[in-house]
Amino acid sequence: MKSKTPIHGNCHLCGRYRQLTYEHIPPQAAFNNHTILYDDIVKLLTKGFDQPFKGKQQQGGIGRYTLCSDCNSFTGREYGAPYVSWCMQGMEVLHRTASNPFIDMPFHIFPLRVLKQIVSMFLSVNGIGWRNANMDLVEFVYLPKRKYLSRKYSVYAFYSVSAIQRQSGTAIRFCTNERFENLGMDAFSEITFPPFGYVMTVDNDAHDSRLVDISYFANRAENELRMEYLKLPVLPIFTSYPGDYRTKEEIEEDIRTNERRDRERANQSL
Numbered sequence: 001m002k003s004k005t006p007i008h009g010n011c012h013l014c015g016r017y018r019q020l021t022y023e024h025i026p027p028q029a030a031f032n033n034h035t036i037l038y039d040d041i042v043k044l045l046t047k048g049f050d051q052p053f054k055g056k057q058q059q060g061g062i063g064r065y066t067l068c069s070d071c072n073s074f075t076g077r078e079y080g081a082p083y084v085s086w087c088m089q090g091m092e093v094l095h096r097t098a099s100n101p102f103i104d105m106p107f108h109i110f111p112l113r114v115l116k117q118i119v120s121m122f123l124s125v126n127g128i129g130w131r132n133a134n135m136d137l138v139e140f141v142y143l144p145k146r147k148y149l150s151r152k153y154s155v156y157a158f159y160s161v162s163a164i165q166r167q168s169g170t171a172i173r174f175c176t177n178e179r180f181e182n183l184g185m186d187a188f189s190e191i192t193f194p195p196f197g198y199v200m201t202v203d204n205d206a207h208d209s210r211l212v213d214i215s216y217f218a219n220r221a222e223n224e225l226r227m228e229y230l231k232l233p234v235l236p237i238f239t240s241y242p243g244d245y246r247t248k249e250e251i252e253e254d255i256r257t258n259e260r261r262d263r264e265r266a267n268q269s270l
């Protein structure tokens, strides 16, 4: 939500203490602006691009105060348009396949710039401490020509057509089996906003095998416009928990299982 009073803090890109500007995540032109009601994006996917947008206006689009004005204009100038083009193509794929893309779809994009925009969004949704601990990512975003990401970083993508959008800084998820035995944990950040969702991990594998690794976008050159073929899954999102891709039926089944378990425990303790 936009603030009426100036907000100061450390910029999540350059790190300097400055007045911060409202950073739209994703960029405004990628279906995140005040003239589009969020629900309309989802309707767009079912009804098509010819339908006019209707509905009341959303206040300013989704985002947060994370970047100084210099860094905000810098990322917008360098990566904004390529990122928006990637999103438009993603919307088009979902629309043309009725949200069921089952083959590799071609994306005519600047892969390196798209990835830099995605990484800059992860710098924004994570705290300043995360930025300071991952200066390699700062450099990656700051230098448009800089290629390659360190192997410890992975960025994954999927399609999201859900009306629920999630932006989470690093979340820790404890994994258990059916008997609640600990299977370890994984840490990841997640950003979802139609048409895409992204997961970023540091020194960690993806927590869901359906996620598609797009870290190789970092190996392309700055001005390399090319065709990337991608077969991304449409992952269901029905809760606000990062990393939760259960279908409605799976969630209902889990609720029933938990209730049954609670009843059994209550009976045992009688």
Ligand SMILES: [Zn+2]
Pocket (backbone or CB within 6 Å): 011, 012, 013, 014, 015, 016, 067, 068, 069, 070, 071, 072
């Ligand atoms: Zn800055």
